[in-house]
Amino acid sequence: EADIYQTPRYLVIGTGKKITLECSQTMGHDKMYWYQQDPGMELHLIHYSYGVNSTEKGDLSSESTVSRIRTEHFPLTLESARPSHTSQYLCASSEAGPYPEQFFGPGTRLTVL
Amino acid sequence: GENVEQHPSTLSVQEGDSAVIKCTYSDSASNYFPWYKQELGKGPQLIIDIRSNVGEKKDQRIAVTLNKTAKHFSLHITETQPEDSAVYFCAASLTGGGNKLTFGTGTQLKVEL
Numbered sequence: 001e002a003d004i005y006q007t008p009r010y011l012v013i014g015t016g017k018k019i020t021l022e023c024s025q026t027m028g029h030d031k032m033y034w035y036q037q038d039p040g041m042e043l044h045l046i047h048y049s050y051g052v053n054s055t056e057k058g059d060l061s062s063e064s065t066v067s068r069i070r071t072e073h074f075p076l077t078l079e080s081a082r083p084s085h086t087s088q089y090l091c092a093s094s095e096a097g098p099y100p101e102q103f104f105g106p107g108t109r110l111t112v113l
Numbered sequence: 114g115e116n117v118e119q120h121p122s123t124l125s126v127q128e129g130d131s132a133v134i135k136c137t138y139s140d141s142a143s144n145y146f147p148w149y150k151q152e153l154g155k156g157p158q159l160i161i162d163i164r165s166n167v168g169e170k171k172d173q174r175i176a177v178t179l180n181k182t183a184k185h186f187s188l189h190i191t192e193t194q195p196e197d198s199a200v201y202f203c204a205a206s207l208t209g210g211g212n213k214l215t216f217g218t219g220t221q222l223k224v225e226l
Contacts, residue, residue, distance in 0.1 A: 004156075031212060041200055041219035043157070048213065059114065059215075090156050098208035099145050099164060104156025 003027050006091050006105035013081055014113050021076045021108045023091030029103075030096050032074040036060060037088040037107070049074060081112045115140040117205050119217030126193050127225055134220045136203035137185040143205040146179060146186045147214070151200040160201075161188070193224045 003026040013019055025032065034047040035058075045058030049068040063085070064078050074093075078085055090107045094100035116139040126132050138146075144165035149157035163170045163177045163186065170177050174193075179186040190197055200221050204214040 033213075041151075041202075041221070043202065043216040043219075045213060058213075092156070094212060096212075098212075099162065100212050101147070101159045101162075102157075102214060104149075104158065106154070106156050 004091065004093055004103050004105040006089075006108050008108060009106060010109050010111075012111045012113065015080075015082055017081050017112075019078050019081055019110070021089055021091075021110070023074045023076070023105060024072050025074075025093040025103070025105075026072060027093060027095075027103065028071065029093035030071070031094045031100065032068065033092040033094075033102065034058070034064075034066060034074070034076050035090040035092065036062065037090055039087075043090070047076065081110075083112045086110060086112050115143055115205055115207070115215040117203060117215050117217040119203050119220060121220060122218065123221045123223070125223045125225060128193060128195060130193055132190045132193055132197070132222055132224075134188045134201055134203070134222075135185060136187070136205075136217050137183075138205040138215075139184070140205070140207065141181075141184060143207050145206040145208055146177070147204050147206075148175075148177060148188050149202045149204065149216075151202065151219075153199075157202055190222075193222075195224050195226060198222055198224045 030051045044060035046062040047066040091105040092102040147162035151157040176189045203217040
């Protein structure tokens with residue numbers, strides 16, 4: 001069982017609210033990732049980090065921002081939520097190395113009304 | 114960038130039959146090809162992977178084959194069981210490219226009794 005946690009698991013919020021999705025891992029992994037998962041299942045990388053104070057944008061443009069102040073913590077923030085942000089958000093982590101397994105959290109299902 | 118196509122999008126088999134999911138990738142430099150299984154309400158979990166210097170790999174009832182010349186790889190599940198029902202994702206990665214995975218669009222496998 002992977003030790004990566006996401007909170008909340010479900011969130012229903014009104015338009016314009018600021019939200020932070022939490023992701024923590026206890027495996028000491030340097031690399032962490034955020035994916036957005038469509039209702040049609042496809043996974044899109046929106047942010048990743050190689051370590052503390054490192055953040056990069058992924059392949060899919062996103063209005064969210066991330067921070068990496070501690071190795072174990074990689075929160076994602078939306079300053080002003082909109083209905084188009086409604087989706088499943090998955091956090092993952094991996095070791096450094098050429099063939100790293102990514103360990104995924106259970107996801108946060110976000111609904112913006 | 115890398116593009117991964119996955120087929121079929123849905124697959125229904127009888128218990129005990131075999132299931133095959135196929136993926137193609139575009140970047141000939143990609144050299145790592147993992148497969149993930151996502152059960153309902155959970156994040157994806159690695160089930161098997163293959164590196165570019167290997168043509169086939171087996172782990173009990175699952176196997177993966179890789180054809181680098183044709184740029185395609187496949188997942189084979191034999192003697193399917195109801196607990197194999199899930200969404201399966203293929204992915205491709207270039208080691209040294211930040212370990213970013215490009216995922217296929219997913220296959221919903223249903224094993225019927």
